[in-house]
Amino acid sequence: MNASLLINENHRIQTQQLDVPPRLLLGPGPSNAHPRVLQALGMRQIGHLDPQFIELMNEIQSLLKYAWQTDNPLTIPVSATGSAAMEGTLANTIEAGDVVLVGINGYFGHRLVDMAGRYGADVRKLTKPWGEVFNLDELRAGLEEHRPAILALVHAETSTGACQPLEDVGDLCREYDCLLLADTVTSLGGVPLLLDEWGVDMAYSGSQKCLSCPPGIAPFTLGPRAVNKLSQRKTPVPNWYLDMALVAQYWGTERTYHHTAPINMNYALREALRLVADEGLEARWARHRHTAELFWEGLAEMGIKCHVEAQYRLPSLTTVCIPEGIDGKAVTRQLLANYNIEIGNGLGELAGKAWRVGLMGFNSRPENVTLLLTALKEVLAKEGYSAS
Incomplete structure (x- = not known):
């Protein structure tokens, strides 16, 4: 058997039918993704600027607003995992030297600190033992001491299983002229979450948790105060792919090409959000x-x-x-x-x-x-x- 045949034979062996266990x-x-979501994921593709896909984009935005209980116009799915949406909130609203106060009571608070620091923020920390939550007095003291531009809290800390109360935190942030950022990766679709009522200015999530959709597309929202900070930046957003001033042109009325959206993942997310709406x-x-x-x-x-x-x-x-x-x-x-x-x-x-x-x-x-x-x-x- 010559070398070329060996290569072909090895290639044939390495590309056997994929089989995975029923975990x-x-x-x-x-x-586990819902069967309806998996069915939607497997539907044939259309173009990312196709009129029918644009209609689907509108539906996703409306359904996502319902799931988050927000009227924020800039509510979209980021074409990436939840960590990208997490980074997107910071990339768009931090300029070098901005004070960002992060509540750390688990692993993902530390991730927010790491990301914020990479965008030039002056990062300050509030800490609690893993599994505990912050009360309003502790948050007020932190805002009084640090006077941050952004307060970042993990609503649902996946490392500890603790749910941070957010009621009245938005009012507190407005008192100190501070944006409220909430990590809702493990709460969206499974835990009471009222962004507008609670005054949350920015939030992100993942598709693979309570929405029961495969990972790879990530809910993201900026409220009016966060959009205003984005529009008043003195420097460009330092992450081109996550620059919402650009991405919003694709998801807004202009429908200007920015990137090729993951068509089938949007199908899947739409169906996942329909399941949320159907159940209530x-x-x-x-x-x-x-x-x-x-x-x-x-x-x-x-x-x-x-x-x-x-x-x-x-x-x-x-x-x-x-x-x-x-x-x-x-x-x-x-x-x-x-x-x-x-x-x-x-x-x-x-x-x-x-x-x-x-x-x-x-x-x-x-x-x-x-x-x-x-x-x-x-x-x-x-x-x-x-x-x-």
Whole structure:
């Protein structure tokens, strides 16, 4: 056999039919996509400037405004993952020397600090132990001391499972002439979220959490005060791809070419948002809460605690304290290998101390709670754990 035939033979072997296991994704994300979303994802493409696609863009914007409860005109999906939308909020509103105050009570607060610093911000920090939240007095003290241009808070901290209250924070920020930025990656579509009522000026999210859409497209919104700061910049936005003054021309009335939008991901996001609207926000929030409470009750019956106090606990993401003497990673490996269930290990300060369990979107159903608790009991029993 000559060299060319060997290369062809190897190439043929390496391109066998793709096959993936039937995982139940109950970790911090992604969650399993809804079947209707997967069906939409597989539909044939049209052009990104096709009249029918432009109509679809309008529908996505309207549905996204509903999901976030906002009237912000600049509410769009960024053609990238949630981290790009996160960066986009900062890239568009920070100029060198701007003071940015970041509330850090988990991993993603640190990411905001890193990103803001790369855009030349004078970054200041408010810190709380991982799993706790900030109260209004603490936020007021931070604003009084630092007088920032932007206050950045993580509404749903995926590393800890804590939900930061945002009621009245927007009013506080207006008192100090400060923009309020909210990370809603693990809350949009699963947890009460009222951007306009709460006075949130900027927000971003991901498609792969409570929206049950594959990762790769990211909700993004700027309110009027944030758009005003963008329009008054003295320097260009230092990230061309995420420059919303340019992207808005594609998503606005002009429909000016900026980049080739991911056609099929927009199909998928539209269907995911239709599912939110079909169910209704209040019903969807209640479903996530009910499913989470079933899980928390099941854990309590097993003698297992949650890391976050009940009143601040995210229904979409629970940090479960690993029982003493149990190898947390061994448990996640067994759940994956023997039951096709994925849960997440702890991140950052919670590494080795907690599991992260997501009950998001399509996966937030009682039967998944029953399945996970049953499997977890069996695995923990093999590891020598018995409920006290």
